[in-house]
Amino acid sequence: ITFHGVEPSDPSAPDPRVGRVLQGRYRIIARLAASAMGVVYKGERLQQARPVAVKFLHPWIPAQKAFLGRFENEARAMSRLGHPNCVSVIDFGVEGQPYLVMDFVTGTTVREVLQAGPLPVARTLRIARQLLAGLTHAHAQGIIHRDLKPDNLILGDEAGLEDHLRILDFGQIGRAHV
Secondary structure (H helix, E strand, O other): OEEOOEOEOOOOOOOOOOOOEEOOOEEEEEEEEEOOOEEEEEEEEOOOOEEEEEEEEOOOOOOOOOHHHHHHHHHHHHHOOOOOOEOOEEEEEEEOEEEEEEEOOOEEEHHHHHHOOOOOHHHHHHHHHHHHHHHHHHHHOOEEEOOOOHHHEEEEOOOOOOOOEEEOOOOOEEEOOO
């Protein structure tokens, strides 16, 4: 299973974040993957025993001038995404590095599906409709996804929700002028 469209991390390497509790609410359970923007972990919202994804940004990113203000503004914008086809930001903060707490999503990326061969037209249209619905919602919130690609689109693998598209990684967003 690919998580959030990024390559799995080396599970044998010890990670000091695993086992840590953020804000007294989120326990870091396991390192899942690393991407160009940060490291993704499986976490748990302690009070609800709810699985979440926690993405810590790489240290070089917040070192950029005026980054933290922009990070907070973008995290607030992403938290307004409340659509079934968008991965939502549940919480955010800074603990060592800035981090985002998001819906935990598993499934297969659209890239992986396309590598298996051409899709039937009906399936392609179902997936495209969901993508457009999620993007329409994001645009209505003033958010433009600037890194839209098959790796950032995941098709759910939960029973009854096969081919349920979720748009991932709204971390590289632009603001629409609406």
